[in-house]
Amino acid sequence: MKKLLTMLGILTVVFMVCLSDKVYADEATTVGGNIELSSGEDVSLITDNSYYTSIEMGGGTTITVTANSPIKGAYIVWGSPVNEWTLGLGEGGIKCGTNGFLHEYISFQDATKSFTMTMDSGNTITDITLYTDGELPSNVQVWKPECDKADIMLLSSHADDEILFFGGILPYYAGELDLEVQVVYFSQYWTGETIREHEKLDGLWHSGVKNYPYTADFDDIYADNLEEAKQIFGYEKTLDFVVEMIRKFKPQVAVAQDENGEYGHGTHMLTAAAMKEAVQISMDSSKYPNSADKYGVWDVPKTYLHLYGENQVILDCRTPLDSFGGKTTLEVAQESYKLHVSQQWCWYYVDDEYEYSCAKFGLYRSAVGVDTGNDLMKNLIDYKTQFKDEQERLERESIAAHEAELESESIAIAESIAVAEDIIETQKNNDRKQTVVFVIVIIVVIVVSLAGIYLIMLNRAANNRKKKRRNKKWK
Numbered sequence: 266m267k268k269l270l271t272m273l274g275i276l277t278v279v280f281m282v283c284l285s286d287k288v289y290a291d292e293a294t295t296v297g298g299n300i301e302l303s304s305g306e307d308v309s310l311i312t313d314n315s316y317y318t319s320i321e322m323g324g325g326t327t328i329t330v331t332a333n334s335p336i337k338g339a340y341i342v343w344g345s346p347v348n349e350w351t352l353g354l355g356e357g358g359i360k361c362g363t364n365g366f367l368h369e370y371i372s373f374q375d376a377t378k379s380f381t382m383t384m385d386s387g388n389t390i391t392d393i394t395l396y397t398d399g400e401l402p403s404n405v406q407v408w409k410p411e412c413d414k415a416d417i418m419l420l421s422s423h424a425d426d427e428i429l430f431f432g433g434i435l436p437y438y439a440g441e442l443d444l445e446v447q448v449v450y451f452s453q454y455w456t457g458e459t460i461r462e463h464e465k466l467d468g469l470w471h472s473g474v475k476n477y478p479y480t481a482d483f484d485d486i487y488a489d490n491l492e493e494a495k496q497i498f499g500y501e502k503t504l505d506f507v508v509e510m511i512r513k514f515k516p517q518v519a520v521a522q523d524e525n526g527e528y529g530h531g532t533h534m535l536t537a538a539a540m541k542e543a544v545q546i547s548m549d550s551s552k553y554p555n556s557a558d559k560y561g562v563w564d565v566p567k568t569y570l571h572l573y574g575e576n577q578v579i580l581d582c583r584t585p586l587d588s589f590g591g592k593t594t595l596e597v598a599q600e601s602y603k604l605h606v607s608q609q610w611c612w613y614y615v616d617d618e619y620e621y622s623c624a625k626f627g628l629y630r631s632a633v634g635v636d637t638g639n640d641l642m643k644n645l646i647d648y649k650t651q652f653k654d655e656q657e658r659l660e661r662e663s664i665a666a667h668e669a670e671l672e673s674e675s676i677a678i679a680e681s682i683a684v685a686e687d688i689i690e691t692q693k694n695n696d697r698k699q700t701v702v703f704v705i706v707i708i709v710v711i712v713v714s715l716a717g718i719y720l721i722m723l724n725r726a727a728n729n730r731k732k733k734r735r736n737k738k739w740k
Contacts, residue, residue: 293399298332298378300393311390316463319344319391328382330393335376337398340405341369342463344389346455353381362388366477368406368466391463406470408477411514415447415476416647418516420507420540422451422532423485424465425605428472430522430571432598432615432623433580434641440473440597441586444647447514448478451506451536452485460607467604472597473588479514481506488531495535503535507543509556515563517645519544520626523572527621528613537570544568544630566633566645573627578639580624582617598623 300308304326310318321344322328330339347365351358354377361371361382373380376398394405401407412418417438421427427435427448439446448469454461462480469478483503488494495503511519521540526533548564550557569578582595589597599615602608617624628636633644646654 291399293337293396293401293405296332296334296336296395296397298330298336298395300331301329303327303329311392314392314394316342316391316460319389321389322384322387324384324386326384326388328390328393329379330381330395331379332377332395334397335378336373336395337376338370338372338396338401339380340392340394340396341371341382341390342392343367343369344391344459348388349385350388351383351385353383358383364408364410364477366408367462368408368470370401370405370407372407404467404470406466408470409475410477411479412445412447412476414445414648415514415516416444416645417518417520417641418447418449418510418514420449420451420510420519420521420536422522422530422536424450424452424454424461425468425602425608426522426533427465428468428598428602428605428623429613429615430527430621430623431520432472432601433582433594433617433625434520434623435469435472435474435601436586436589436594436597437580437582438641439475441588441594442647443588443649444642445476445649446474447476447516448474449510449514450478450480451483451503451532453480453482454485457485458607461605464605464607468601471604472601479510486532488535490529490531491526491534491538492531494531498532498535500535500539503539504542505553505556507536507539508547508553509560511543511547511565512556512560512563515560516565517648518567518569518641519565520569520571520641522570524570525572527571540568540570541629564632566631567628567641568630569626569641570629572621572625573629576628576631576636578626578628578636578641579622580617580626580639580641582624595623 300312302308302320302322304322306320308320310320347362347367347369349360349362352361352371353359354373362369396405417434419427419431419434421431427450435446435448438444450465465478483498483506486497488497519540521537522533524534524537524541526537544565546552548562550562580594582598583593585591585593586597592600595615595617602615613621615623626641631644636643
C-alpha cells in the first residue's frame with residue numbers, strides 16, 4: 266500500500282509538471298535580439314517600452330532584426346500616423362501598415378529568427394517587442410479593422426470620454442457580448458498631446474473593444490459653450506462628419522454625449538447637437554450627398570444620449586463578467602480609465618452612482634419602439650446574429666431546394682417506372698394473345714394433319730379392299 270501511494274504521488278508530480286510545461290508552452294514570451302537601423306542610429310529609444318521615446322525614419326530606412334530564438338511575431342508601436350512599409354522575410358517583401366494601426370502586431374506564418382522592415386516613406390517608430398509562439402499577453406493589441414457595420418457606434422468628443430461617460434457600454438457590449446462596437450473620436454492629438462493617441466488605444470483594448478477606432482481631424486480645443494464650439498469647429502463641418510460616420514458604419518445604435526456637455530464642455534454639446542440632427546437627415550440622400558454617394562444612406566434604429574432625461578435606461582455595471590474573469594463592467598471601466606495616464610490629474614472619475622454616471626442614458630430617437638428594459642440592443646438583432654440567421658436561412662432554402670429537386674426526380678423516376686410497367690404489362694398481354702393464337706394454330710395444324718392422315722389411311726384401306734376384290738376376281 267505504501268509503495269502504491271508513493272507511485273501515485275510521483276505520477277501526480279509528473280502530471281503537474283507536464284501540465285505546467287504545457288501551460289507555459291502555450292504562452293507567448295518576449296525574446297531578446299539585435300536591432301540595427303541602416304541609418305546607424307541608437308536603437309535604445311525603440312526598445313525601452315516607452316511611448317515618450319521614438320526614432321524618426323526617412324523613406325528607404327531599413328530596420329534589421331535578429332532574434333536570439335525563433336519568434337512568431339513582432340509588436341510594433343508607431344509614433345505618428347503610419348505610412349506603408351515593407352516586411353522582409355527571406356525572399357520577397359510583404360506590404361504592411363496599410364491598415365494604419367498605431368499599435369500593430371505582425372504575425373509570421375512560420376517561426377523565424379530574422380526579418381527586416383523597410384520604410385516606403387517616412388515613419389516614426391516608438392517600440393519593437395518580439396514574441397515566441399503561443400497566447401499573447403493581454404496587453405498586446407491585435408486589432409481588427411473598423412466595423413463594416415456597427416451594432417453600436419459611440420461618438421466620443423475626446424480620448425477618455427469613451428470611458429468616463431460611456432464606460433458602462435464598452436466592457437459589456439464589446440467585451441462580454443462581443444458585439445460590433447465602433448468608437449469614433451471627434452478630436453485628434455497629433456497636433457497636441459500625442460501620448461493620448463496611445464492611451465486611447467490602451468483604454469479601448471482593456472475595455473474589450475477589438476475594432477480599431479476612427480478618429481476625425483478636429484483639434485482638441487476647449488469650448489465654454491455650444492456657440493463657441495460651433496465657431497471653433499464649424500457646425501456644418503461637424504454635422505457633415507457625423508452624418509458621414511452614420512452612413513459609413515450603419516449603426517443599429519448610435520450614442521452621443523450629454524446635450525448639456527456633462528460638466529458644460531462646449532465640444533461635448535457640439536457633438537451631441539450634431540448627432541441629434543444627423544439621425545434625422547442621414548437617410549436623405551440630398552443632404553450631404555458626397556457621403557451618400559460613397560456609403561449610401563442610413564436610418565439609425567436607435568439613438569441614445571448620455572444623461573438624456575427621457576426614456577432613460579440604467580445599465581447594469583455591477584454584475585460579474587465571464588470574459589473579464591469575474592470583474593464587473595464598472596471595475597473594467599475604472600481600470601481602463603487609469604490607462605489614460607496623462608489625464609489622471611483631472612478630478613473626473615468613472616462611476617455609475619454620481620452625476621456623470623457611466624450607466625445612465627436616454628433614448629432620444631427610436632424607429633423600433635420604446636425600451637422595455639435596461640438594454641441598448643432591446644428590439645434589435647445584432648449583425649453577427651443577423652448574418653448567422655441569414656446563412657441558416659440560405660442553407661435551409663438550399664436544403665429545401667435540393668429536397669424538392671430530389672422529390673421531383675423521384676416523381677419522374679416513379680412515373681418512368683409506371684410507364685415501363687404499363688409497357689411490360691401490355692407486352693405481356695400481347696405475348697399471351699400471341700401464345701393463344703400460336704397454340705390454336707398448332708392445334709389446327711395437328712387436327713388438319715390428323716385429318717389428312719386419317720383420310721390417307723381411309724384411302725389406303727379402300728384401295729386395299731379394291732385390290733383384294735380384283736385379286737379374287739382374277740383367281
